[in-house]
Amino acid sequence: MTVTQIALGDKCTREGWMTLFAKVPLAELERHWAAIARPKFQWIRRPEYGAAMLRGAVGRTGAVFNVGEASVTRCTVQIETGEIGIAYVLGRNKRHAALAALFDGLMQRDQLTGAGAIIPILASLDECVRKAEREIRTETQQSKVDFFMLGREANGE
Template sequence: MTMANAFSETSGATPELAARQHWMSVLARADINALESYWRNLAQQPSYRCLRKPEIGLAMVRGRAGGTGAPFNLGEVTVTRCVVELETGAQGFGYVTGRSRRHAELAALFDGLMQQDSDQHGAALIQPLHRQWLARREQVSRKAAATKVNFMTMVRGS
């Protein structure tokens, strides 16, 4: 079962929507240098125009007390968004955390390209980027686990 199919089963989204949500999340978390490299190495770079040039704003981040409790406003995070239209008419959207206008533009470009040919770009771009993100996440988890302290409670004079 693919990540997109697993997501669609739990969220009620169609498989197409779930697949797009997956690749957009991968593009948003991707290293900008990997995106730039893929763009430079494309055999044919499509022409495009910005419908909404990259712009920086804020979004409210919500949390839940204890992870499952009542929701609360945790704080704001900087977000950059961009919308492009490829020469074929496909519109791509890019939303990334932080202030990288180029990252948002590349994410929007690849969203548009994925809508046209998800098989080619999925195998060559999205899957490797997702594996890189999983490896980074695993490395951070191992580093955090190494600092874990287990406290033992002793009962005296029972």
């Protein structure tokens, strides 16, 4: 399921838009932030750095093990209409976490009031994220090594 299907499906889910705001590049969030009416807000938790433990499982069925830690920035704001926006962003970027939290609060407000001022932005943000993911997949495919083929060449086949 893509972020678009989660965020823009029949029901616009908070999980979907929070994922989208965390994944989209900061420059794209800044561009949309400059184009909307900015709400008054107060900090509940100013952006701060932390770490999250990454866990994995072999083949998704094996025993769970700790892979390592990743830097995370979190932020919580309350916009003027009372909604509380929360964001967790991978990496150490306080501005990205703050904007993601503000957009989260605005999305909640739009869901309650039916205004829909922020919802059209989701499609643009999602396209940006999907484009970046496609570029990463293309680059990864170009560097793929087929070890099976290397093994046959070594045996003189």
